[in-house]
Amino acid sequence: xxxxxxxxxxxxxxxxxxxxxxxxxxxxxxxxxxxxxxxxxxxxxxxxxxxxxxxxxxxxxxxxxxxxxxxxxxxxxxxxxxxxxxxxxxxxxxxxxxxxxxxxxxxxxxxxxxxxxxxxxxxxxxxxxxxxxxxxxxxxxxxxxxxxxxxxxxxxxxxxxxxxxxxxxxxxxxxxxxxxxxxxxxxxxxxxxxxxxxxxxxxxxxxxxxxxxxxxxxxxxxxxxxxxxxxxxxxxxxxxxxxxxxxxxxxxxxxxxxxxxxxxxxxxxxxxxxxxxxxxxxxxxxxxxxxxxxxxxxxxxxxxxxxxxxxxxxxxxxxxxxxxxxxxxxxxxxxxxxxxxxxxxxxxxxxxxxxxxxxxxxxxxxxxxxxxxxxxxxxxxxxxxxxxxxxxxxxxxxxxxxxxxxxxxxxxxxxxxxxxxxxxxxxxxxxxxxxxxxxxxxxxxxxxxxxxxxxxxxxxxxxxxxxxxxxxxxxxxxxxxxxxxxxxxxxxxxx
Amino acid sequence: xxxxxxxxxxxxxxxxxxxxxxxxxxxxxxxxxxxxxxxxxxxxxxxxxxxxxxxxxxxxxxxxxxxxxxxxxxxxxxxxxxxxxxxxxxxxxxxxxxxxxxxxxxxxxxxxxxxxxxxxxxxxxxxxxxxxxxxxxxxxxxxxxxxxxxxxxxxxxxxxxxxxxxxxxxxxxxxxxxxxxxxxxxxxxxxxxxxxxxxxxxxxxxxxxxxxxxxxxxxxxxxxxxxxxxxxxxxxxxxxxxxxxxxxxxxxxxxxxxxxxxxxxxxxxxxxxxxxxxxxxxxxxxxxxxxxxxxxxxxxxxxxxxxxxxxxxxxxxxxxxxxxxxxxxxxxxxxxxxxxxxxxxxxxxxxxxxxxxxxxxxxxxxxxxxxxxxxxxxxxxxxxxxxxxxxxxxxxxxxxxxxxxxxxxxxxxxxxxxxxxxxxxxxxxxxxxxxxxxxxxxxxxxxxxxxxxxxxxxxxxxxxxxxxxxxxxxxxxxxxxxxxxxxxxxxxxxx
Numbered sequence: 008x009x010x011x012x013x014x015x016x017x018x019x020x021x022x023x024x025x026x027x028x029x030x031x032x033x034x035x036x037x038x039x040x041x042x043x044x045x046x047x048x049x050x051x052x053x054x055x056x057x058x059x060x061x062x063x064x065x066x067x068x069x070x071x072x073x074x075x076x077x078x079x080x081x082x083x084x085x086x087x088x089x090x091x092x093x094x095x096x097x098x099x100x101x102x103x104x105x106x107x108x109x110x111x112x113x114x115x116x117x118x119x120x121x122x123x124x125x126x127x128x129x130x131x132x133x134x135x136x137x138x139x140x141x142x143x144x145x146x147x148x149x150x151x152x153x154x155x156x157x158x159x160x161x162x163x164x165x166x167x168x169x170x171x172x173x174x175x176x177x178x179x180x181x182x183x184x185x186x187x188x189x190x191x192x193x194x195x196x197x198x199x200x201x202x203x204x205x206x207x208x209x210x211x212x213x214x215x216x217x218x219x220x221x222x223x224x225x226x227x228x229x230x231x232x233x234x235x236x237x238x239x240x241x242x243x244x245x246x247x248x249x250x251x252x253x254x255x256x257x258x259x260x261x262x263x264x265x266x267x268x269x270x271x272x273x274x275x276x277x278x279x280x281x282x283x284x285x286x287x288x289x290x291x292x293x294x295x296x297x298x299x300x301x302x303x304x305x306x307x308x309x310x311x312x313x314x315x316x317x318x319x320x321x322x323x324x325x326x327x328x329x330x331x332x333x334x335x336x337x338x339x340x341x342x343x344x345x346x347x348x349x350x351x352x353x354x355x356x357x358x359x360x361x362x363x364x365x366x367x368x369x370x371x372x373x374x375x376x377x378x379x380x381x382x383x384x385x386x387x388x389x390x391x392x393x394x395x396x397x398x399x400x401x402x403x404x405x406x407x408x409x410x411x412x413x414x415x416x417x418x419x420x421x422x423x424x425x426x427x428x429x430x431x432x433x434x435x436x437x438x439x440x441x442x443x444x445x446x447x448x449x450x451x452x453x454x455x456x457x458x459x460x461x462x463x464x465x466x467x468x469x470x471x472x473x474x475x476x477x478x479x480x481x482x483x484x485x486x487x488x489x490x491x492x493x494x495x496x497x498x499x500x501x502x
Numbered sequence: 503x504x505x506x507x508x509x510x511x512x513x514x515x516x517x518x519x520x521x522x523x524x525x526x527x528x529x530x531x532x533x534x535x536x537x538x539x540x541x542x543x544x545x546x547x548x549x550x551x552x553x554x555x556x557x558x559x560x561x562x563x564x565x566x567x568x569x570x571x572x573x574x575x576x577x578x579x580x581x582x583x584x585x586x587x588x589x590x591x592x593x594x595x596x597x598x599x600x601x602x603x604x605x606x607x608x609x610x611x612x613x614x615x616x617x618x619x620x621x622x623x624x625x626x627x628x629x630x631x632x633x634x635x636x637x638x639x640x641x642x643x644x645x646x647x648x649x650x651x652x653x654x655x656x657x658x659x660x661x662x663x664x665x666x667x668x669x670x671x672x673x674x675x676x677x678x679x680x681x682x683x684x685x686x687x688x689x690x691x692x693x694x695x696x697x698x699x700x701x702x703x704x705x706x707x708x709x710x711x712x713x714x715x716x717x718x719x720x721x722x723x724x725x726x727x728x729x730x731x732x733x734x735x736x737x738x739x740x741x742x743x744x745x746x747x748x749x750x751x752x753x754x755x756x757x758x759x760x761x762x763x764x765x766x767x768x769x770x771x772x773x774x775x776x777x778x779x780x781x782x783x784x785x786x787x788x789x790x791x792x793x794x795x796x797x798x799x800x801x802x803x804x805x806x807x808x809x810x811x812x813x814x815x816x817x818x819x820x821x822x823x824x825x826x827x828x829x830x831x832x833x834x835x836x837x838x839x840x841x842x843x844x845x846x847x848x849x850x851x852x853x854x855x856x857x858x859x860x861x862x863x864x865x866x867x868x869x870x871x872x873x874x875x876x877x878x879x880x881x882x883x884x885x886x887x888x889x890x891x892x893x894x895x896x897x898x899x900x901x902x903x904x905x906x907x908x909x910x911x912x913x914x915x916x917x918x919x920x921x922x923x924x925x926x927x928x929x930x931x932x933x934x935x936x937x938x939x940x941x942x943x944x945x946x947x948x949x950x951x952x953x954x955x956x957x958x959x960x961x962x963x964x965x966x967x968x969x970x971x972x973x974x975x976x977x978x979x980x981x982x983x984x985x986x987x988x989x990x991x992x993x994x995x996x997x
Contacts (some may be wrong), residue, residue: 027525027545040722040725042740043737046521046737046741049518050522050737051522053514225537242545246535
C-alpha cells in the first residue's frame, strides 16, 4: 500500500467509527429510553476510545508525516492531509491521562451545570468552570502556537478569526446597532396578541411537513423528528436529518427552528460527494454553516414576501388561532423585537447583542484573566448596557447556556458572525437574483441552486475567508449586516 | 492483568461493538432514510470487520484456552468461557476469504430472493440457494463434529436438539394434530365478518399502548415503534424495544404481534444483570424465547379470559367496527382456523403444520440430498398432505420466507418447539397459579413474576433442557402441546 492508500484506509475506518457513534447520538437525542443512559454511556465511550486509539496511533501519524512531505498529491488529497494534520496536532501532544481526565471532568460538569442552573446557584458551578478553563488553557500550551490562547480558540471554531477581527465586528455592532435597537424598542406598537395563543402540536407538525416541501428537503435522504433541542444531524449527504420541538404556546419555535435546521440540512445535502470521503466533507466552518441556517430562517423565513405566499396555508391549518390575524400583524409578530434575558429566545435584531455579551465575557476570562467571582457582575453589567434590562438571577444570566460546561469557548461569536455572513451573502445574491420575486413565486429551489453552486458544493475545500471572497467579491464586511437589519426593521418600527 | 480480566475486557469491547451495530440496525429498520442504505452498508461492514478481527484475534483465543484449562473459575465465569469457546470455534476454522465470500453471497442472495419472490420465479433463486447450502455444509465440515450436518444446524439454533428429537416431535404433530385440524376445519361455523373491517391506524396504536400497560411493559427501559416486520430489539435489560405494524384492514396484526413481541421483551427485561456482562446474557435459546412470546400471544392473548377483561376497552376504541360484535364472536374471530399458504399469517392451530413442512424440506436437503429441482414438488406435496390445499405459485410456497436466503437452516423448527414449550410451561404454571383467575383479575404482573422467577432471570445460565426440567419437572414432552390445543379448539369448533 502507498502512504496515500494507507491514509485513505485509516480515514475511512475513522469515518465508520464516527458514523456508528453519530447514530447512537441520534438515537439518544430522539428516542432512546431514559433507563438506557448508563449502559449507552459505557458502550459509547469504549467505541470512542477505540476510534481515538486508531486516530492517535503511531502508524497514522507516520503516514500523515510522509504525505505532508510529498509534493505530488492532488489538490483534494493535499488539503485533506493538511486538515488531518491540523486536527491531529490539536490533541496528540496532550498526555493521554490528561485527556481522559478532561473527558471525565466534562461529563461531570454537564450535571453540575444543570443543577446549578436549576438551583440558580452559580457558586456551585464556579469551581468546575474554573477547572475547565484552566484545562483548556493548558491544552493550548501543548500546541505551541504563537498566539494568545483566546485567539487559538476563536480560530479553532472559525478558521481565520481572531480577537482583532471580532473586536472590529463587535465595535460596529456596539456603535451602530445598539442605538438602533434602542430606537426600535422606543417605537414599538402594541405586541400582537396572537403570539400567545394555543397552537396544537399535530397541526404544527403538519405545517413543518409543508415547509419540507417548500424548501425542497429530500425525504429520501432525510428525516424530520422531535427532540428537546432542535438540531441537524448528518453523516453523509445521503443521510441528513433534523429535529424540531413543538411548544403549543409558542408556534414560532417549530416554524423558525424548522426553517433554521433546514438551512443547515440543505448545506450538508449539497456538498459534492467527491469530498465526502475526505477531510473536506461537511460545511466549511461554524460561521458559514450558521450563515446558511440564518439565511433560511431570517432572510427567507421572516420576510414579508415569504408569508404573502404561505400565510394562507398557515391560516387554513390554524383557523381558530389565526382567523382574526391579518398578514401585516403576523409579519410584525414574527419580527417582534424585545429585550429578553435568554439568547435562544431572542429575536433577530437583539440576537447579536446577546452574542456580544458572551464574546466580551469570554475575552475577559481568557485574555484579561478576570476572577470567576467577578463574572456575574460583568455579565449583568453588559446586559444592562446593551439590552437595558436587569438580570435578577444567574439562571437567566451566565448560567443559561450549555456551552461553557462543555468546554466550548470561542464558539458563541460564530453565531453572530453567521448572521452577518448571511447578510453579506444576501446582497451578493441580490445582484444576480431577484430574491423577493423568487420567494413570491414559491421557487426556493432556485435559491438552493445558487447556494449550492456558490457555497454548499465546496464543503471544506474552501476556507470561510476564501468562500466569502469568491461569493461576495470582498472579505467579511459587517456593515452589510447593519444595512440589512436597518432596511428591514427601520420601516417596520420607525417608519 | 490475569487471563480472566483480559477475557472480560475483550468481552466488554465486543459487547460495545455489538451495541453500536445494534443501534445502527434499529435505526435502519425503523426510520433511516432509504437513500442512506449504501453508505450505511459500507460503514456497518467496516465496524463489523473491526469487531470480527478482535474476536478472532490470537490473543483472544489464547486467553480463552488458558481459561478453559483453569479449574478455579466461578460458575458464571466457567459457563461464560465455555459459551465463548463454542461460539468462536464455530467460525475460527473458516478461512477468512471464505467467510468474506459467504457474507457477500448472503448480501446478494437477499436481493435475488426478493426478486424471485416478487416474480414467482424459483429458478432464478435456485443457483444461489444451492451455493448457500453448499457453503453451509462446507463450513460445518471445518468444525469436525461427529454429527450429521443437519444435526449440527439444529443444535446451533436450539442446544440439545437433533433430527431424532424433532422427528419424534413432528411424529406426534403428524399423527395427533393433523387429523384434529381436519376435524376442526370440517366443523367450522361461518367466518365472523368483522375480521375484514377497517381499523384506523391511530386507534390501533392507542390500543397497543394500552397493551403496554396491561403487560406492565416498562417504558423507562423500552420503546414501541413501527416497522415493516415486527421485531423485538435489545442490547441490555435496560433497553428493550419492540415494533409492530399497523394494517388497517387487519386489526389482529398489531394486537397479536404486539403481545407476541411483548413476550420476547419481557423475557429480555427480566434477565439478572449479573449475567448481562457475560456470555450468559440474553434468552437461553430460540425455542425458549419463542415459548415466551407464544405464551403471551396465544395462551394469554388469545384466551377467552383475557378478552372478558379487555374487550370493552377495544370496543370503546373501535366503536364503529365492533359495535355489533359480541365477545363470543370476537373470541371466535381471534381463533379462526383456516387452511392458508402463508406461515406468518397462519392461526395458532395450523401454525405447527407450516413448520413441519419446512422441517421436512430442510431435512431432505441436508440429510437426504434432494435435488433443488425437486424441492417445489416436495414442498407442495406436503402442503397438500398437511393442510389439504394446492400451492398455485412458489411465491406462496417455498419462496415465501426470508430464512433460507439468509442461510438460516435449522431455525424454523424452533418456532413450533417454542409453542410446544409454552404449552408444557402452561401446565406447570397451572399447578401453582390459577391462570384464568389471574388474567380475569387483570394481574399479568403476577404471571410475569412467575416467569421471571422460573425462566427469565436465568438468561443463558441454564440450557433449554435444564430450564424445562427445572420449570416443569420433566424433559420436553410434545403431548402437552396437543392436549392444550385440543382443550382449546375442541370446545370452540367441535363441541
